Amino acid sequence: MGTIRDNWRVILLALVLCASLFALFSPTVGGNDTDTPGLASAGVTNLQYGLQLSGGTRIRAPLVGVTAEGVEFDGTEPPQIERDVAAGLDNATVADVIVREESQTGGTVEVTTDGVTPAQLGTALDAAGYSYEATRGGVTEATRSQTVDVLSNKINEAGLSGGTVQQITTPTGENFVLVEVPDENRQEVVDLVNERGSVRVDAYYATDDGAYEQTTVLERDDFQSIGTAEQGGEGQQPRVPVVVREDVAPTFQEEMIRSGVAQPGGSQCRYSMSPNNTDPCLLLVVDGEVVNSFGMSPGLARGMQSGDWAQDPRFVLQTQNFSGAQDVAINLRAGALPAALDIGPDGAGTSSYIAPGQGQRFRTDSLITGVIAVFAVAGVVFLRYGEVEVAVPMIVTALSEVVILLGFAAGIGYPLDLSVIAGFIAVIGTGVDDLIIIADEVMAQGDVNSRRVFQSRFRKAFWVIGAAAATTIIAMSPLAVLSLGDLQGFAIFTILGVIVGVLLTRPAYGDILRALLTR
Amino acid sequence: MVAFEVPEIDYTRYTNRQLAAVPLVILAVALLIVGGWYVATGAPVDPGVDFTGGAELRVAVDAPDGQARERIQQTFDPAPESIRSVPSDDTYILTFQTDETGVSALETQARDAGFEVQSSYTVSASFGSRTQGLALGGVAFAFLGMSVLVFLMFRTFVPSIAVVVSAFSDIVVPVALMNLLGIELTLGTVAALLMLIGYSVDSDILLNNHILRRSGGFYESTHRAMRTGVTMTLTSLSAMIVMTLVATMFGIQLLAAIGTVLVFGLATDLINTYMLNLSLLRWYKYEGVAN
Numbered sequence: 181m182g183t184i185r186d187n188w189r190v191i192l193l194a195l196v197l198c199a200s201l202f203a204l205f206s207p208t209v210g211g212n213d214t215d216t217p218g219l220a221s222a223g224v225t226n227l228q229y230g231l232q233l234s235g236g237t238r239i240r241a242p243l244v245g246v247t248a249e250g251v252e253f254d255g256t257e258p259p260q261i262e263r264d265v266a267a268g269l270d271n272a273t274v275a276d277v278i279v280r281e282e283s284q285t286g287g288t289v290e291v292t293t294d295g296v297t298p299a300q301l302g303t304a305l306d307a308a309g310y311s312y313e314a315t316r317g318g319v320t321e322a323t324r325s326q327t328v329d330v331l332s333n334k335i336n337e338a339g340l341s342g343g344t345v346q347q348i349t350t351p352t353g354e355n356f357v358l359v360e361v362p363d364e365n366r367q368e369v370v371d372l373v374n375e376r377g378s379v380r381v382d383a384y385y386a387t388d389d390g391a392y393e394q395t396t397v398l399e400r401d402d403f404q405s406i407g408t409a410e411q412g413g414e415g416q417q418p419r420v421p422v423v424v425r426e427d428v429a430p431t432f433q434e435e436m437i438r439s440g441v442a443q444p445g446g447s448q449c450r451y452s453m454s455p456n457n458t459d460p461c462l463l464l465v466v467d468g469e470v471v472n473s474f475g476m477s478p479g480l481a482r483g484m485q486s487g488d489w490a491q492d493p494r495f496v497l498q499t500q501n502f503s504g505a506q507d508v509a510i511n512l513r514a515g516a517l518p519a520a521l522d523i524g525p526d527g528a529g530t531s532s533y534i535a536p537g538q539g540q541r542f543r544t545d546s547l548i549t550g551v552i553a554v555f556a557v558a559g560v561v562f563l564r565y566g567e568v569e570v571a572v573p574m575i576v577t578a579l580s581e582v583v584i585l586l587g588f589a590a591g592i593g594y595p596l597d598l599s600v601i602a603g604f605i606a607v608i609g610t611g612v613d614d615l616i617i618i619a620d621e622v623m624a625q626g627d628v629n630s631r632r633v634f635q636s637r638f639r640k641a642f643w644v645i646g647a648a649a650a651t652t653i654i655a656m657s658p659l660a661v662l663s664l665g666d667l668q669g670f671a672i673f674t675i676l677g678v679i680v681g682v683l684l685t686r687p688a689y690g691d692i693l694r695a696l697l698t699r
Numbered sequence: 700m701v702a703f704e705v706p707e708i709d710y711t712r713y714t715n716r717q718l719a720a721v722p723l724v725i726l727a728v729a730l731l732i733v734g735g736w737y738v739a740t741g742a743p744v745d746p747g748v749d750f751t752g753g754a755e756l757r758v759a760v761d762a763p764d765g766q767a768r769e770r771i772q773q774t775f776d777p778a779p780e781s782i783r784s785v786p787s788d789d790t791y792i793l794t795f796q797t798d799e800t801g802v803s804a805l806e807t808q809a810r811d812a813g814f815e816v817q818s819s820y821t822v823s824a825s826f827g828s829r830t831q832g833l834a835l836g837g838v839a840f841a842f843l844g845m846s847v848l849v850f851l852m853f854r855t856f857v858p859s860i861a862v863v864v865s866a867f868s869d870i871v872v873p874v875a876l877m878n879l880l881g882i883e884l885t886l887g888t889v890a891a892l893l894m895l896i897g898y899s900v901d902s903d904i905l906l907n908n909h910i911l912r913r914s915g916g917f918y919e920s921t922h923r924a925m926r927t928g929v930t931m932t933l934t935s936l937s938a939m940i941v942m943t944l945v946a947t948m949f950g951i952q953l954l955a956a957i958g959t960v961l962v963f964g965l966a967t968d969l970i971n972t973y974m975l976n977l978s979l980l981r982w983y984k985y986e987g988v989a990n
Contacts, residue, residue, distance in 0.1 A: 241826075352833070366819060367803050523823075531802070532820040538757065541788065545949035549942055556941040560934045598953045599890075605954075606894055609938055613901055613931040620927040640913075647852050647904045652897030654844035658837030659893060666953070667890050674894070 187695070193688035197580055200587020227586065230595035232666070233543045235536030236362035237369045240348075241529025242355060243319050243327060243519040245292035246301050250313030252286045253279075261289065261310065268304030271295050273468070275378060278518060280322055290319050292519035323518045324355060331359060331373065333514035338372055338506075350662065356529070357521055366533035373521055376467050377511035381497065384451060384473070385439040385460035392456065394463065397435050402428045404493075406512045409505035417474070417498040418505040420512070429493035433484050441476050442484035449475035464497055466508065474498045546601045553605050554579065557612050569696045570619050577689040578611040584680050585673055599670035606670075607677030610652060614645045614686050622693055631694070638690045649682045705929045707922050710977070718978035722971050726868045729875035736878050744874050747883035750831040752824030753780075753796040754805055757950070758814040760791055767791065774812040775805065785950030790817055792950060834889045841893050842866070845900060852904070858911060861979035862903040865971035869899040873963035887956030894957070895964035898935060902928035902972045910980050917984055925973060932972075936965045 184191065204225050231238050253261060258279040266274045269291065276293040289312070291301055298315035305312050319327075328345050335343035343361035350356070361369050381398035407421035424432055436442035440460040447459035451473035464472045476484075483489035499505040523529045534542075557578070561571045582604050589596060621641035622634060652674070659671030710718070737743045748755050756779075760767040771791060772778055779793035795805060802821035809816050822830075845866065850859045870892055877888065909924035910917060943958030 354829075367806065370803065527823045528825045528829075530820075530822040530826055532818070533816075534818040535816065538817040541949075542951060545787070546946075546951055546954065549945045549949065549951065549954055552945050553938045553942045556937045557934050560930070560937050564930050564934075598951060602887075602890070602954055602957050605938070605942060609935045610897070610901075612934055613898075616931050616934065617905065617927055620923075620930070624923060643912075644901075644905050644908050647848075647908075648897070648901040651845050651848055651900045651904070652894075654848055655841040655893050655896035657844070658840045659890065662833050662837055667886050670890055671893075 187691055189684075189688040190691045193580065193684055196584055196684060200584045200591075203587040203591035204583075225586075226590040228590070228593055228595045229539070229543065230597035230600075230669075231360060231362065231532070231539070232534055232597045233539050233546070234362060235534045235539035236360060237366045237531070237533045238361075239359040239369065239373060239521065239523060239529060239531040240356050241521040241523045241527060241531075243292070243324060243357060244294050244522045245290050245319040245323070245519045246296055246298045246315060246317055247320055248289045248298075248301050248305055248312045248315045250286060251279075251289050251305065252311045253281070254285075254310070256310075261308075264308035264310070265289055265291070265301075265304050268307045269296055269300060275468070278323060280320060288320050290323060290519075292319060292323070294520075294522075318355065319519050324357070326518050328357060330377075330515045330517050331357070334372055334377065334510055334517075335359070335361060337510040337514050340369070340372075343369075352662075359521075363536050366531060370523065370531065372510075374523070375507070375511065376517045376520055377507075377514065378467055378516035379508055379511045380465050382463040382465055382470075383435060383439040383441055383460065384455075384458075384463050385441065395435075395439075397432055397439075397462075398424065398428075400512055400515060402432070403512060406509055409499075409502060409509045411502055412498075417472070417500065418502040419496040419498045420505050420509045421494065421496050422512070424493040424495055426490075426493065429490040432493070433487065433490045436476070436484050442481040444481065444485060446478035446481040447475035449473050464499065464508065466511065471504060471508075472499050542598060546598060550601060550605055550608075554608060557608060561612065561616070564616075565619070570623075570693070573689060573692045573696070574612060574615045574619065577615060577685050577692070578608050581607055581611050581677055581681050581685050584684070585677055588676065589673075594669070597666060597669050599666045599668070600673050603670045603673030603677065606674045607681070610648070610674075610678060611681050611685070614648065614681060615689050617641050617644055618686065618690055619693060622690070622697065634694050634697070638694075641690075642687075645682060645686060649678045652678050705926045708925075708973075710918060710921065710981070715978040715982045718974045718981075722865070722868060722975035725872060725967070725970065729868070729872045732875040732878055733871060744877055744884045745881075746827075746831060747885040748794055748796060748820070748822055748827075749886045750827045750834070750884060751796055752822050752827040753794065754802040754819065754821040755795070756793045756802070756805055756809060756819050757785075757790050757817040758793065758809050759789060759817055760814050761789075770812065771814075774814070775808055783950075785948075787949050790950060792952070830886075834886070838870075838889065838892055841896050842870070845896050849900065849904075853907060853911070855911075855983075857979055857983040858907045861976045861983075862900060862907065864979075865903055865968070865976045866896055866899050868971050868975070869895050869964050869968045872967040873960050876963045877960070882956070882959060885952070885956055887953040888960050891957040891960035891964070894961060895968075898961070899964060899968040899971070902932055902968060903976050905931075906972060906976060907980065910984065917981065921977065928972065929969070932965050932969055936962060939965065 204227065206226070258281065261279045262274050262277040265277045266272050272291050272293050276291055278290045278292060279287065281287040289305065298317055302312070302315045324347050328347050331345040335345065340361050343359070345357065345359050348356045348358050359369065359373055379400060380396050382394045383397045384392060384394050387393050402425055404423045404425040409418060409420050412418045441447050441462055443460070447461070449461035450458040451461045451463065459475055461473045461475060463470045480489065497508055499508055521529065523531060558575045561574055565571045585604060585607065589600070618638065618641045622637050624637070656671040656675050659667050660675055733743045760770060762770055768782055771782055771793065775793070777795065780796045781794045783792045785792060802819050806816050806819055846863045849862045853859045873892070873895065877884070882888065905928045906924045909920040913920055939958045939961040943955055943962060946954035946958055
């Protein structure tokens with residue numbers, strides 16, 4: 181009994197070490213690796229590696245946009261307000277204005293395009309006769325979470341497995357969207373994220389007086405299902421098969437007949453060659469740009485004329501090339517981004533890309549760096565004490581702190597990055613420092629022959645250790661809460677290491693030393 | 700095994716003024732350098748890509764060193780601000796301190812020239828200046844927090860201010876050295892400066908604790924505190940020297956930056972603790988308090 185009571189600290193340390201090893205190596209912990217997004221799990225351990233150590237692309241940027249809050253709608257319907265506000269702004273279209281109702285009488289108005297300042301939005305609202313409380317940069321929470329959802333969809337639809345999109349809010353109140361995609365080329369991700377991805381189909385036809393007119397006939401919500409992109413057959417363009425919603429199909433059919441796209445015998449589109457002398461066309465418009473134009477086959481036109489088509493409203497969207505078809509399919513399925521990410525030369529974000537090979541190399545290289553640093557510490561400790569009984573437990577104790585932290589990281593699935601590794605090295609550094617204080621204090625002034633002498637010396641040593649730990653925690657706390665990019669992991673693990681050290685490993689080292697010295 | 704002993708220094712041979720003069724002169728020179736830098740460039744230390752905005756590319760170039768640099772110079776428009784070679788794997792780290800040309804364009808230039816892009820990193824100018832504000836605020840907060848904590852722990856002015864002054868010097872001297880050696884302020888070096896606050900205070904607290912709160916004569920307490928404190932600092936110092944060398948060889952910039960600044964800081968800390976802090980404590984012990 182007595183031994184257990186005297187050595188409870190060592191026993192506790194052993195238990196925690198076992199738990200950490202279990203978290204690190206047990207296949208039952210973190211077993212659903214494949215489902216964990218954004219991270220690569222590796223090898224025999226349950227450790228997960230962040231982008232720096234596994235390769236991939238990370239983009240971190242705020243959303244483009246300005247918001248007016250507390251706008252009084254005066255009974256006007258949101259679509260009308262969107263048109264009114266867009267009319268008052270030079271470089272915004274109706275699609276860039278989002279009106280959200282928050283109460284019976286009012287809500288927010290956002291403009292999500294580059295180059296509109298809060299002041300300009302205010303002027304536009306004033307001009308249109310809407311009163312508002314305040315305008316500011318940034319978008320609303322609803323827009324942010326919608327953007328995050330759409331981006332996640334887009335990344336999944338594009339087949340970028342393991343990608344994650346999340347919203348981060350800094351303690352200073354700024355909001356960022358963080359996109360992480362493993363193993364993918366930066367440019368592909370940027371392209372995917374950069375596209376707003378609004379897809380629509382317009383009819384293009386000559387009116388009675390000979391002038392051409394363009395009206396939107398299908399939008400994303402009008403589709404019931406969207407097929408996968410197909411390579412075109414002989415002489416045909418790549419395409420995305422779609423099914424138009426039943427309730428929209430009759431209107432679309434009518435519209436096709438009225439505009440002449442579904443004229444008897446079909447239509448031949450020459451929009452790209454001579455837009456002023458062509459049969460009626462359908463235009464595929466992505467982000468406001470016409471990406472393709474096509475007519476209608478005689479067969480389909482016949483179906484529309486007879487009204488049979490609306491019973492089975494299948495349709496194809498044709499594109500110039502296969503990658504275009506894929507983009508259209510992705511954008512239609514994922515939806516359009518309500519607001520774009522502010523990246524690019526004059527944006528406000530950061531992006532980084534690490535080649536997978538480089539990430540792997542960093543992993544082994546940083547491991548080697550850490551091990552060599554431990555050897556350096558061990559060397560000095562051996563040189564200084566020359567006693568194996570003091571030095572070996574010291575190194576083992578310091579290393580056990582790292583094992584516990586690694587187990588913790590594996591247990592909660594915290595991705596290891598270079599900054600976390602730096603944190604581990606810092607922990608070994610402060611850990612050994614404290615163990616030196618304990619050893620010197622305990623062994624000072626002659627032999628430790630009684631428990632009481634040991635206890636009082638140990639307690640004295642602990643005052644310094646506690647004070648040093650408190651200062652380290654204070655010094656690191658800004659980094660842990662401020663989202664200063666990569667350094668959060670460093671600070672979190674240094675602080676955790678200090679806490680684990682003071683509460684667990686360093687007292688246990690005291691017990692070990694006592695057992696070895698008071699025999 | 701040969702155990703090394705921390706030598707016992709005969710402090711009685713030096714006056715407090717003599718002891719304090721060395722670290723104070725070093726601090727004054729460091730402050731001059733940092734201040735001069737501020738006047739000349741508008742910043743106390745050259746900010747790196749993290750804070751100014753810009754791009755960083757790591758490319759593998761299949762050519763001997765001399766030619767590789769030349770090819771890199773010819774390839775990129777604008778030319779990179781700095782080119783660093785990584786000894787372990789024939790790659791080069793290029794920094795572009797402008798974000799006018801997007802990193803995508805730079806990547807394309809690299810690929811067109813047949814370089815393999817290992818990693819790329821870009822920060823926009825506005826994001827960078829925001830980060831800089833946060834980082835400076837963080838260092839200031841950490842330093843203030845540490846100071847308050849030290850005053851709470853010792854509850855007397857002179858010993859507390861001794862710790863705070865030497866911690867201040869432990870930060871300013873490495874910053875001055877960074878200027879002299881052309882090391883830019885990055886997130887890694889900011890982390891190292893914060894870590895220095897934690898590390899450097901350890902040995903000061905230890906010294907104060909031994910002298911103020913323990914029985915025994917001043918010189919005896921000092922020697923005991925030094926035996927422990929110097930061992931601690933030397934252990935950390937050796938670990939950091941090794942880490943810096945290895946990380947530089949592998950081109951792991953974050954670890955190399957942390958290591959370098961900590962090496963400077965820990966070396967400064969040896970001087971500050973056992974000359975500046977010690978002389979202030981001796982003055983306090985023999986003259987400051989009325990016996």
